[in-house]
Amino acid sequence: SFDDTEVLEDVKYIKKVAKEAGKPYVINMSFGSQIGSHDGLSLYNRTLNDLIADNSGVFVCAAGNEGNNKIHTSHTFTKDDEVRYLLIDHNTTTQKYSYLSIWEQTGDGNQNITVEPCYFKSSTKRVTTYTADRNSSTSIQEGIDSYSKKQNFTIICMLETLQSEVNASDIYFGVKITGKKGASVHIWNNTGLGEFYVPASVSPVGGAKKEQFLAGDSEYTVSDSGASAEKSITVGSYNSGRYNWQPLSGGEMLGYYDYKQAGIISKFSGRGPSLTENVIHPTITAPGAVIISALNSYSSGFSSKGDNVCASVKLGSNPKQYYYGAKLGTSMAAPFVTGVIALWYQANPNLTHEQIMTIIQETAINDEYTANGGKNDWGYGKINAYEGLKRALKLASTDGINDMQNSEAPVSFQKGNNAWRILFNTNESTATIRVTDLNGRLVAQQVMEQPKCGEETVVSLETLP
DSSP, X not given: OOOHXXXXXXXXXXXXXXXXXXXXXXXXXXXXXXXSOSSSOSHHHHHHHHHTTTSSEEEEEEOOSOTTSOOEEEEEOOSTTEEEEEEEEOTTOSSOEEEEEEEESOOSSSOOEXXXXXEEETTTTEEEEOOOXXXXXXXXXXXXXXXXXXXXXXXXXXXXXXXXXXXXXXXEEEEEEEEOTTOEEEEEEOTTSOEEEOOSOOOGGGTOOGXXXXXXXSTTOSOSTTTTSTTOEEEEEEEOSOOEEOOTTOSSOEXXXXXXXXXXXXXXXXXXXXXXXXXXXXXXEEEEEEEEEEOOTTSTTOOTTOTTEEEEEEETTTTEEEEEEEEESHHHHHHXXXXXXXXXXXXXXXXXXXXXXXXXXXXXXXXXXXXXXXXXXXXXXXXXXXXXXXXXXXXXXXXXXXXXXXXXXXXXXXXXXXXXXXXESSOOSEEEXXXXXXXXXXXXXXXXXXXXXXXXXXXXXXTOO
16 A cells, blocks of 8 residues: 555565575665655654664665656745745646645744635636635645654645636636745645646736746655655666567557657656755666566556567466566666665675665766756766676675675676676686687687686777687
């Protein structure tokens, strides 16, 4: 159900199983919501931090897919009783309701703002406030967070019920916010429930001025649940270069053609900055559009003839068909990073959370694309699995992968067109590297004395016939 309590129980269970196995763990969380404080101070987010405080493992969260939606706005009041209005446009949504999360940032335990529900009528260009009633279209919950001491409101409005109540269909739901001097608010509407709207003109008779309406933006759209936690490794998405696929059922080639350009930030990727103190979110980015990933054939809506189903394989002694499909989202990018960190743990199971964060930061790829948008879009850049593995091995107090897995693979390869990079996973007394042609004839040889865990050598192919 993704209920907070259930998720925390699941994390505790994974931690327990890993401890019994004597291994670290990395948990992927490809879910979230825009409802919340986005500052990492909720009980849920603080509990997640506490669960990994012993460096037993880490959790990785999707940054959210609202980076191109104007579902956030903010304002700082410059004088007492200053008024601002916020309206929501439902014209492009199928869900005709609003779910607003309003957080005043002072954190002094006082009521520094007041809110009233309102609606803007297009035909009259006027704003009208009304009293919320639990039995009507609109409900308002107000509180002071017990930990952060921040004043907050959760407002839900069923638009069609409101339209019926006021006998008008050409209305936009909104809120009127009145603040004290120095009060500052951040406001989010939940995913898929409409963007913030500024009317082209207003009637002076309505008591509102054009400049009093708050415009929406896509900043601060990293999800709240988990992804805003202080110790979350929060992942944004960039385009992988894959954008089309052939459906398994046949027919025409399909594709997400808006994601054709490889390497750029995916337009949906959740944006910073972060309200979590001293933290950059998103932390890092990874390929998230388009990814071919496993499909759940037990899901009620699954069909092997679905448009996005593009591959299958039979496995097992009594072969079962497994299906794969084209997907996109930060929910694809986060598992990519989860798998990378699992490999780093395999090389060095004693990595701390701080060391993993340092590896991410210091080895991240920064290129001509990450220069656009900066840390708000990219965090520290693009995840670098191979360079991170080298750093994890060098930090190892043991011999690395061999000790963890009893492996017969003492090296890792990164194969490029012009060179192969050979990374030593363990300390060795000596190593001989031979390059042969397809007939087995020796064309190059290199002998290394005492290569160390994490040491790399490069075999150039450019001079070979």
